[in-house]
Amino acid sequence: MDKHELKEITSGYRERMRRLALFDPLFELDRKRETDINQNTIDMKGLGLLSLLFFFENKLLRQYKTGVKELASFLKSLVSSQYVLNDASYERLARTIIQTFRPTTGRKRDYSYFNWEEQREQFIEYSILKANAFDLKTNTQYYTLDEDGLELVFATKEFYSEFQLSINQLMLRKQLDKGEFKGALRQINEMRIDVESLEERMNKLKHEIQRSIVSEETFERYKQLLEDIYGRLIREDEEFKELRQFVKETRERLFSKDIHKKEVKTYELIVKITGELESVHYDHSRLLDKTLSMKNTTLLAAQESLYYTGIQSFNFDQDIVSKIVSTPLPMDAMKGVLHPFLQVEQNVQWSPLTVFAEQNISEEREEKVEQSFLSVLDEEPNLPYRNWLKAKFKELMQYYLLAFEEEKISTLTQFMDYLDRNSLSSIYEQRYFYDFWIILHQRSPIVNGELDEEEGKTLLGDAISLLETKILVIQEGNEIINRYSRYSIQDMEITLEEN
Amino acid sequence: MNYSEQKIIKAFQLYTKLARDGVADREAVQLYRADDEIRGLLEMFSQEVDAVVISTSEQLFLVPKTKLSFFHVSNDWIKKNFLRSSSTNGDIYLLYFSTIILFGSFYDTYQSNEPTRQFIRLDEWIRFIQERIDQLKSHDEEELKEVEKEFSYNWRLIIEKWDDMDDIKETVKKQSGNTISRLSFIDTVKRFLLSQQLIQEIGNDEITLTEKAKTIIQRFFMEIEYNKGILEFIYGFDRRDERASH
Numbered sequence: 137m138d139k140h141e142l143k144e145i146t147s148g149y150r151e152r153m154r155r156l157a158l159f160d161p162l163f164e165l166d167r168k169r170e171t172d173i174n175q176n177t178i179d180m181k182g183l184g185l186l187s188l189l190f191f192f193e194n195k196l197l198r199q200y201k202t203g204v205k206e207l208a209s210f211l212k213s214l215v216s217s218q219y220v221l222n223d224a225s226y227e228r229l230a231r232t233i234i235q236t237f238r239p240t241t242g243r244k245r246d247y248s249y250f251n252w253e254e255q256r257e258q259f260i261e262y263s264i265l266k267a268n269a270f271d272l273k274t275n276t277q278y279y280t281l282d283e284d285g286l287e288l289v290f291a292t293k294e295f296y297s298e299f300q301l302s303i304n305q306l307m308l309r310k311q312l313d314k315g316e317f318k319g320a321l322r323q324i325n326e327m328r329i330d331v332e333s334l335e336e337r338m339n340k341l342k343h344e345i346q347r348s349i350v351s352e353e354t355f356e357r358y359k360q361l362l363e364d365i366y367g368r369l370i371r372e373d374e375e376f377k378e379l380r381q382f383v384k385e386t387r388e389r390l391f392s393k394d395i396h397k398k399e400v401k402t403y404e405l406i407v408k409i410t411g412e413l414e415s416v417h418y419d420h421s422r423l424l425d426k427t428l429s430m431k432n433t434t435l436l437a438a439q440e441s442l443y444y445t446g447i448q449s450f451n452f453d454q455d456i457v458s459k460i461v462s463t464p465l466p467m468d469a470m471k472g473v474l475h476p477f478l479q480v481e482q483n484v485q486w487s488p489l490t491v492f493a494e495q496n497i498s499e500e501r502e503e504k505v506e507q508s509f510l511s512v513l514d515e516e517p518n519l520p521y522r523n524w525l526k527a528k529f530k531e532l533m534q535y536y537l538l539a540f541e542e543e544k545i546s547t548l549t550q551f552m553d554y555l556d557r558n559s560l561s562s563i564y565e566q567r568y569f570y571d572f573w574i575i576l577h578q579r580s581p582i583v584n585g586e587l588d589e590e591e592g593k594t595l596l597g598d599a600i601s602l603l604e605t606k607i608l609v610i611q612e613g614n615e616i617i618n619r620y621s622r623y624s625i626q627d628m629e630i631t632l633e634e635n
Numbered sequence: 636m637n638y639s640e641q642k643i644i645k646a647f648q649l650y651t652k653l654a655r656d657g658v659a660d661r662e663a664v665q666l667y668r669a670d671d672e673i674r675g676l677l678e679m680f681s682q683e684v685d686a687v688v689i690s691t692s693e694q695l696f697l698v699p700k701t702k703l704s705f706f707h708v709s710n711d712w713i714k715k716n717f718l719r720s721s722s723t724n725g726d727i728y729l730l731y732f733s734t735i736i737l738f739g740s741f742y743d744t745y746q747s748n749e750p751t752r753q754f755i756r757l758d759e760w761i762r763f764i765q766e767r768i769d770q771l772k773s774h775d776e777e778e779l780k781e782v783e784k785e786f787s788y789n790w791r792l793i794i795e796k797w798d799d800m801d802d803i804k805e806t807v808k809k810q811s812g813n814t815i816s817r818l819s820f821i822d823t824v825k826r827f828l829l830s831q832q833l834i835q836e837i838g839n840d841e842i843t844l845t846e847k848a849k850t851i852i853q854r855f856f857m858e859i860e861y862n863k864g865i866l867e868f869i870y871g872f873d874r875r876d877e878r879a880s881h
Contacts, residue, residue, distance in 0.1 A: 240756065242756065266753070276839075347849055453739035453742060455856075457767065467789050473735055474734055474735060475707050478707070479831055480653075480656075481709060
């Protein structure tokens, strides 16, 4: 074979190796010897793949709180018929699987190989799972599939992620054709993931460009990359537009056939599909915008920095940490290294001029103005209602005094119990019951005559005059009473004292 | 060169914002990039205060450059805001030391410009510090003492501080705040870096670098001007010369 042909054969070697490398963690799992209680070997590779699918499904459902516990319970429900294991071992398995996909050292998984195209040793880094969020209270970490994890999931389905969106679009069309609306909805959800991961990748790319264009060569590469992405997005966008049209037509067809009356479910599905598709399309077109702005601003800004950044590689650990420690350099050197990272110092000064500045003058008041809950002194001429309320309040007070005399009740709960026993429960199904206690609580302690409630004139007057010489003291209790579904009130301690 | 008043004011406004916050937004970036005069002025201003303007397409950073810049946060400020009231300069130096090692653990290869790890666990960070402390200890004690006197270095203080601490205080439940242990010290450093938006917590005692930290590492430390003999530049100090003159 001549040289040229050899080159053909090895071209794209790295990409091919990368895809092989992705499968590495699964085989690593396979090598782990795990057995159940009956000494049956557990199919770790299978569980690994299933876990990936589980994370994929959760991503699909936009269920982002997926941690070890969730995975363990998923594994349990899936394999408990096959293996005999206790709960703790499910959790251990889940942890092993997660740690295989996402090593606890923090380093990305890597894979070394000899690149026959470039005739040198190389290594590939990839990341399958990543931390997504965490709960500070329980110190639980949640995970989601990273870019390469998605790639791995797709790789087991015979196609690769960069074509994923187009394939989904194609499948959606087919499914709509056949009237498989449920499947179509799922297809759209998958498309959403594609768009999301595309967005994530763009963000990463953006940061990459911002930080580190080091040569004209890499600049060209990024430029090419962005152009490719743009082209691809345009194609997908066109397909989206057509799909929308297609869905619209399908919907109209169904509508005209009166299916929306006969098959409500189908019609609901297609309405949902329309909505979801629109929203995915919207997200997608935002990406289009983003690429354009990246091409126009980010890349140009980065190109400018080309004049300044000059080195190909830099190793903080070697160039700085080791130097400081091994020489050893003065402390101030360390300070100098770190200062670029820290915020600039701000000195806050007091200005003597403030002496002459305007001053805040606030009125001095002897008493705070009470915040009123329900304005009982309202002079609204809504007389029939007021009279009714007045009578009701009086009635309530009578019941209370009666209850106090008979049973020495001292809390609101007990009073309600008393009402129950006397088959008067309907009273606390009324709003005025609650108003009454709240107002009294606000005014506690209540002494007849001391409040400016003159008998007969205001709402509470009649009720309070019943107290005669006694003092009613009301304090908050601990619990919330919820006897009647419409109202709830905090419990109150009620005491009646002789003046 | 003659600048119009308007330009000077514009540049000064931009500078004030940077001086106040250390960072300015996209609008500032556009202004900075679009107008040569404003850019020139801004660079002059920052040069006067020994700072550098670093621009990305989204943000402008004002970064204190050398030991002289009065933009550096003072030791007192760090003490007051982050450390225990009884802390000494030794604590601050240890805080610096730990931070530098943290960055080093993310950027420890010549193979790529990207960080080599995605996150680091706090206990591993402590292990890295221990490694470096051990390395420091391998220097001859006498020699360390000697250099110390000569240039008022304080390496032994750092070593002592670190060695005096237990890994964790077993008697307390929460390894943060005021107990004296390595873990709680690292927790303090973590809080400091969080407040500076240099790291981010991702739970499970793991932390990762923020975009700001990455930007500064790659754009400042990899910039050719600063990178040639980076420590000498930053410290403005050539050890051999000093020694020779003594």
